[in-house]
Amino acid sequence: MPIPTDYTSPARLSAKERTLSQLQKWIIDGTLQPGEKLNDSELSEALGVSRTPIREAFQLLEVQGLIETFPGKETRVTTLEKEDIIKLYAPLTALQALAAELAAANIQPEHIKQLRAINAGFGESVKKEQLYEAMELDEEFHETILHIANNQHISTFCSSLQMHIRRYKYIFFKRPNWESKAAAEDHEAIINALESRNAEEAARLMKHNLVRPLEHLDHML
Amino acid sequence: MPIPTDYTSPARLSAKERTLSQLQKWIIDGTLQPGEKLNDSELSEALGVSRTPIREAFQLLEVQGLIETFPGKETRVTTLEKEDIIKLYAPLTALQALAAELAAANIQPEHIKQLRAINAGFGESVKKEQLYEAMELDEEFHETILHIANNQHISTFCSSLQMHIRRYKYIFFKRPNWESKAAAEDHEAIINALESRNAEEAARLMKHNLVRPLEHLDHML
DNA sequence: AAACATTTGTCCGTATGTATA
């Protein structure tokens, strides 16, 4: 198990939080590979903390579906099946569409400005083929709509699904690679629907925007 | 008789698991009231385990939104706002409708029989005004459809939302009290839609079934 | 079958941090 040595500890966070976010990163970016066995003693030494915060982080990672613990036996990074990415997009689409619907009812002029600014940046990144930045801005766009929708349950679920999707991108495609100019146009249309408080149309467009990545996947799987 | 080996029987529950399910029960049924302060030393004595499994259970309860920990300060049972129950039904409806849609594609004759059997029991319980049993059978009906839909993410989210809804029922209404004969008819219609593999209709009927409780709530809030 | 090695599960002592007098 290769443990990168460039690990820097954010002094203010608790040992548990540091451990959790570090392990999350390593699992999502593939440093810790699917199916890899995790040893809490080894990790505690590598991260300079005791087994307690490691174990605590393990518990949360298991809830998030990033690791699997076999009580009394072993702990492993969860494996991924290419086909299962569809199982992530199905609920994500339903929830994002719902969020768009709810956001249409709450939308304010400042929100519209904010969304347009994010999407302008997204369009630029796509044009300049800065794909990592584009991915981050795409996520920020959707997170903003979730925030406007003002429903913690929806936000939490979507955030969890988004994390897994990002892991799939890193593991199977090495880097984010399917942001497109068409997505920026989708976003623009969504913003317009929200601006005119057309909930149904916003939901419809949101679904359409989320189906896009699946089309890319079809000829990559 | 061949003993199934694939099913890992939790012959003995760990202290953490016992603690977790006990605290869950107490919080959901109101034994531990909203806003109540939780003391790990006190609980460890009451449950006959050390503070470690209590602490581990606390972590999971926090993720589930049943308690709130203020690191270094205190731990409390989360409070409830009557109005927020709507925030639970919004994503639950979207996800259950999606599940119905997916289930329509996977449905098998055995599933139909199973669903009819559960709904028959539900109808009986409603008629006999055994409301707790009716609630459990209603949940089982929906869980079965989730199982047929075969998507772990959807199941997990719905289960979490359902738990919170049950807590609202206990805290604000003391007992389950809004199961109705109309719900049993909804279920029957859903089963028929699934049987004819009409995904769109199944989703529409599922939404309708989930809107019912909200109508009851309107004149109870 | 039984002893061993490995890993997870639990306990409890201590350190750290926060609120209150």
Next chain:
DNA sequence: ATATACATACGGACAAATGTT
């Protein structure tokens, strides 16, 4: 501001469970 009380955070030792030789 300082001291005190109290709750959480962490560490390290021991117990229990599992798989293997």
